Amino acid sequence: MTTAASPPTRKDAARNRARLLEAAEQLYATEGLSVTLKDVAHRAGVGVGTVYRHFSTKDDLLDAIFADRLACATDSARAAAADSDGWRGLVRYLEDSMHMQANNCGLRGLVVSSAPSCPLVIKSREEIAPLVQQMVAKAKEQGTLRPDFDATDVTFIQVALAAIIEATWQTSPGLYRRHLRLFIDGMRAGSHREPPAEPLDSPNAKGSPRAGSRSPTVPIPGDQANSS
Amino acid sequence: MTTAASPPTRKDAARNRARLLEAAEQLYATEGLSVTLKDVAHRAGVGVGTVYRHFSTKDDLLDAIFADRLACATDSARAAAADSDGWRGLVRYLEDSMHMQANNCGLRGLVVSSAPSCPLVIKSREEIAPLVQQMVAKAKEQGTLRPDFDATDVTFIQVALAAIIEATWQTSPGLYRRHLRLFIDGMRAGSHREPPAEPLDSPNAKGSPRAGSRSPTVPIPGDQANSS
DNA sequence: GAGAAAACGGAACAGTTGGTCCGGATGTGG
DNA sequence: CCACATCCGGACCAACTGTTCCGTTTTCTC
Structure with missing residues (x-):
């Protein structure tokens, strides 16, 4: 399907792509997902437009990395x-x-x-x-x-x-x-003393499960059961 | 110190302040800290300027709430x-x-x-x-x-x-x-089997503490000790 | 080399955000 | 009842994001 006429990738394109991947990998690893595409481009020594030539969107870049x-x-x-x-x-x-x-x-x-x-x-x-x-x-x-x-x-x-x-x-x-x-x-087996709450897929694992079991040590104003 | 000539707060000012506090309290409780000041103002039925008249900054509002x-x-x-x-x-x-x-x-x-x-x-x-x-x-x-x-x-x-x-x-x-x-x-006392890592204030609780203890199950490319 | 196709770069755009400003509405004291 | 201080509202600003666009430069082919 995609075998038709793949244009021979240009030298600079390949080089920039590699630079982008390396720069993005480093930056995302050390700075987290909040790094800007402008940062990635700058670190790779290219312009933002080049980023979008290689990766159609930010998620695309993340996937590749x-x-x-x-x-x-x-x-x-x-x-x-x-x-x-x-x-x-x-x-x-x-x-x-x-x-x-x-x-x-x-x-x-x-x-x-x-x-x-x-x-x-x-x-x-x-x-x-x-x-x-x-x-x-x-x-x-x-x-x-x-x-x-x-x-x-x-x-x-x-x-x-x-x-x-x-x-x-x-x-x-x-x-x-x-x-x-x-x-x-x-x-570990044997480390529990009381029955825990229900696991995620249990239908009745919702609401404030403590209600009625015991009153909190202090009144809790943000409690949805009390407020308004 | 503040006893001097406190201008008798106007009725609408007091009313809007109360509305703002209630709106902000509700919104922040249900939506988290990411709610916009514009949202708060809208919910309170006032303009953004009014928010800043009562609270000099967003942190001020958060403190009050x-x-x-x-x-x-x-x-x-x-x-x-x-x-x-x-x-x-x-x-x-x-x-x-x-x-x-x-x-x-x-x-x-x-x-x-x-x-x-x-x-x-x-x-x-x-x-x-x-x-x-x-x-x-x-x-x-x-x-x-x-x-x-x-x-x-x-x-x-x-x-x-x-x-x-x-x-x-x-x-x-x-x-x-x-x-x-x-x-x-x-x-609980007695639930531990191995000596745990050092607590926060220990001087040598840093770096990859596992280094040398055993090799990971699979190679870890993102490992700072391995990469580059 | 020359010419065309492809890639480049960064200015510009749209959409956020927190924060500012000022003309006009609104109370308040006399 | 009126003058005036105060407050209101939302248009506006600056800074930031991801994304687009297009004139310019680089590369490849002949």
């Missing part, structure tokens, strides 16, 4: 799911994925975004989800993961730790591992 | 610190503070912000910090909190859970309690 990172994350999940020890695989996947996020601000932003605009991010999530389910199921069978743990909780742990990394990576890049360990210790 | 919320948070911490059972106080403080954040998007944004621009937020943090330290110390003495827990970890738990709330409050407003419980279970 983070393709291998996301593939790497999928590989990590695959390897972890293949581990015969479910618990070990799960812990390794968490450590690996958070390690990647700790070293790439842009990747962190992509993973956390609730409504990702890049198709590759969506694809990556769809690929990883069943792998995580495998790990969770295996670890539960083997009795090392607390039985009320849900596969969807893994995503939220990643979101939570990403926020911690975001707040601390400049001053203590490795601090997040401390709280990852805290989460992991809470995931 | 969230003053009682922040005071409430401080009260919660005070009450929790007064609990004779350190563990119970700590858990209640976490539950209360997260409950407040779950019901107010704007408050959540203020608490999470790494560089708060509102003076009241800074003041609130300074007041709460020693109270949290009291709870942590007490719970450690009583042997219910794992001894390697640090008072600064409380802040990060709040940041982490705020991110979870941010991602889920629209679809499952109470889901965050599930992960709060996960964290709490990880905080």
